[in-house]
Amino acid sequence: MAKTELENRWSLHGATALVTGGSKGIGQAIVEELARLGAKVHTCARNQQELDKALQHWQSLKLDVTASVCDVSSRAEREKLMEKVSSLFDGKLSILINNAGTNLVKTALEFKEEDYGFLMSTNLESAFHLSQLAHPLLKASGIGRIVFISSC
Template sequence: MASSNTENSGRASSWSLKGTTALVTGGTRGIGRAVVEELAEFGATVYTCSRNEAELNACLKEWQQKGFLISGSVCDVSSPSQRERFIQQVASTFNGKLNILVNNVGTTVRKPTVE
């Protein structure tokens, strides 16, 4: 997907993700947020999720102001029913076309080694 060298977020870019779709789970904080923004900066249309509706809405508003093509919904991916609904939302948003998946969601459960 090469394109001419153009200025992209203050840095020269020799490639573009324009026309691609991306799903990034847990995209409102930390590494997930950085990935969402990077993909959007390169032109991808991105869908993300968060368990926290207020946090998701704040991020979506900020990204819209930056001109990014990012949408999202509230989802706890540890819940099978929420996961199913989420996948249906993503499939509907992208008309069944997904180019990039970044499974960023993770949880640490600390237990003694013997458990």
């Protein structure tokens, strides 16, 4: 297959994406891959300094990436994030990647009530609620897709 045909098949030019937890790890790799394929990407994380460092790196690669601070375990911050995404992408989102997640390494018997709440709001509730919030934007794009990053 000619290279241009392959490139066209995988092009994301014109697409928009929100990747949660993109300042490092798997999320950062996803941000870069989507942006290299031509998508406009927005990402978030809690730590502003790490986001700024990642943004500098993406700017040096001339990738079309924006970022804002958001703790996805907070309902109010999730709502604020989706408002930002809607205004950045003119109300249209092609791809939502629910990637932000964390873990507490302890045995089930050691888990306190707040540990359980922290994990559930970060890993599960955030993905559910962000998908709900993104629904009108995904529909408006005409090609909306949601990807959940999970674990075994």
